[in-house]
Amino acid sequence: MNRTPKVTCAAVAFAALLSPNTGQTADANGNYALxxxxxxxxxxxxxxxxxxxxxxxxxxxxxxxxxxxxxxxxxxxxxxxxxxxxxxxxxxxxxxxxxxxxxxxxxxxxxxxxxxxxxRVKLDSPLLALEHNGRTISIREATLAEVQTALTGEGLYSSTVDGAFGPGTRTAIEQFQASRGLQVTGLPDADTLVALLLPAS
The missing domain is CATH 1.10.890 (10k-s Protein, Hypothetical Protein A; Chain A)
Known part of the structure; x- marks a missing residue:
């Protein structure tokens, strides 16, 4: 429970938190019961x-x-x-x-x-267990493919976007983590997903 992502959402801002998502269903005045x-x-x-x-x-x-x-x-x-x-x-x-x-x-x-x-994960996708250097994380195949696409955009990955965790993907993740000052795990962990997949503020 005490494991907190190191990123602290550094690449994003939560300044809009106090403005609820009014696109969701509510009453005529935009109110709903909590x-x-x-x-x-x-x-x-x-x-x-x-x-x-x-x-x-x-x-x-x-x-x-x-x-x-x-x-x-x-x-x-x-x-x-x-x-x-x-x-x-x-x-x-x-x-x-x-x-x-x-x-x-x-x-x-x-x-x-x-x-x-x-x-977000748009379609049901296999859950993968990725292991490197004695650490294991869970990620959906579709999310790993999104990671590969984002790494391609960063100029760090040039192989096939297939949602498979091979040496090329791992190396690209390590390079991205090092470039952002993240712990270099070689895994698409929570900190890396936040830094790589969320829009910059």
Missing amino acids: RGAGSIPCSDYVTAIANDPAQAQVFVAWMAGYITARSRTAEDTFDVLPLISGADVAGLMRVVCVQNGDATFENAIDAALTLFAPA
Whole structure:
């Protein structure tokens, strides 16, 4: 639970957090009811992550249900997030909430999902377990293909975009990580996905 992405969303800004996504269904005035942990200030989530594992799990469980519902209702979407690990998602939201303590937890998640929309998984895709130097991460094949496409745009990858994790992909990831001051793991981890796939502010 304490594993927080190092990137702190460095390439992106969450300045729009306090402006809810008005494109979603609500009443005629754009209002909707918030239940459970979604109505609690983000600052409480940050405190729970640091000091109260049981309360943190309440937030995480609510978040998982919210993300599932968004994936279920979003058009042209299989999964609204490319991140697979629950610890990565929880860590990302800690970063968001540290920066936006007065926002409701739901508002913060909504803004994060809106920001991640370009990197969402559009179609059901095999889940891969990638291993390098004793570390293993999970990523969908479609997301790995997006990583390869982005690395091609960075001028670091020139092979086939096929969602396969070969030496060329690993080397390109290492070069990208080094260029951005990230930990060089050779894996498309959460920090790398945030830096590579999200739009710069």
